[in-house]
Amino acid sequence: MRSQLYVPGNNEKMIRKSTQLPADSVVLDLEDAVPNVEKAKARDLLSSLFSELDWGKRRVCVRVNPTYTLHYYDDVKWVVSQDKVTCLLVPEAEDGLSSLHRATGKDVEPLIETARGLLKVQDIVREEGVFAVSFGSADLALSMNGDPSVLGTNQYIRTAVVAAARAYGVEPLDRVFFDLRDLSGFESECKSAKSMGYSGKQVIHPVQVDVANKVFSPTEEEVRWAKKVVDIYESRSREGKGALRIDDRLVDAVHYRMAKRILDSLGG
Structure with a gap:
């Protein structure tokens, strides 16, 4: 709500x-x-x-x-x-x-x-x-x-x-x-x-x-970031990599979960 x-x-x-x-x-x-x-x-x-x-x-x-x-x-x-x-x-x-x-x-x-x-x-x-x-x-x-x-x-x-x-x-x-x-x-x-x-x-x-x-809705910037993090993290995790560098920022499992939450809030 x-x-x-x-x-x-x-x-x-x-x-x-x-x-x-x-x-x-x-x-x-x-x-x-x-x-x-x-x-x-x-x-x-x-x-x-x-x-x-x-x-x-x-x-x-x-x-x-x-x-x-x-x-x-x-x-x-x-x-x-x-x-x-x-x-x-x-x-x-x-x-x-x-x-x-x-x-x-x-x-x-x-x-x-x-x-x-x-x-x-x-x-x-x-x-x-x-x-x-x-x-x-x-x-x-x-x-x-x-x-x-x-x-x-x-x-x-x-x-x-x-x-x-x-x-x-x-x-x-x-x-x-x-x-x-x-x-x-x-x-x-x-x-x-x-x-x-x-x-x-x-x-x-x-x-x-x-x-x-x-x-209280995700901004366009937040959605773009979330999609990028999810795509790259899931791709790299299949290669055995956990912590990544995306746009000069460290991204690990907690950032991935944050990104997933943003995308989930869009209702699919």
């Missing part, structure tokens, strides 16, 4: 529009985007729209309410019968994800948004049904009595999340970037996240989707 777009679960116009946007994943939000008095109406609206809308190959997710709220239980009971929903985003995740997966049959994406969740991130991503993970800088700042702008770019936090994800085969998605006017800043943060190992970015506006998709 290069881009995962949040859409308010009570906004019919935006929900309909999300079926046409190039986001790899759409998150129909029942949490922060929906006032408490609108929660039930939002579920009813989504139920009616699911019967007519088609998101194609986009992964359709729902962000449920925090587990300590009554709305959470209403969300879980409702989502079990929604076949178009394949995954659940769990805010302020700390535990209980395996039970949620088994009860609903849906994949689970925890959001690391509390100090306790951050300290438990390795345990969280290892729970049954977890396929991706992200973190929320605003809620995390609230939990830690810190500054969202500082914690959102904190290298320890970003490294802890991506390292846990990669260690246990879970897809890491970088946090939301809130300044919709600053597309250059958004692009810069996407590039930074990609260089750290994140596979995509959570986004909150359609204008951010194309930028995220572009940054």
Whole structure:
């Protein structure tokens, strides 16, 4: 998932529009985007729209309410019968994800948004049904009595999340970037996240989707390099050569695996 777009679960116009946007994943939000008095109406609206809308190959997710709220239980009971929903985003995740997966049959994406969740991130991503993970800088700042702008770019936090994800085969998605006017800043943060190992970015506006998709896709230069490395390495390895010199750079088995990963990401 290069881009995962949040859409308010009570906004019919935006929900309909999300079926046409190039986001790899759409998150129909029942949490922060929906006032408490609108929660039930939002579920009813989504139920009616699911019967007519088609998101194609986009992964359709729902962000449920925090587990300590009554709305959470209403969300879980409702989502079990929604076949178009394949995954659940769990805010302020700390535990209980395996039970949620088994009860609903849906994949689970925890959001690391509390100090306790951050300290438990390795345990969280290892729970049954977890396929991706992200973190929320605003809620995390609230939990830690810190500054969202500082914690959102904190290298320890970003490294802890991506390292846990990669260690246990879970897809890491970088946090939301809130300044919709600053597309250059958004692009810069996407590039930074990609260089750290994140596979995509959570986004909150359609204008951010194309930028995220572009940054988290291999560049033409990367693809050319990957094809060259794979071709030459495989040819030379048959001759018994492991470490090679390609364009004045040392290339060995780890570079070959990196090149293969780039080509595999193109889908053949």
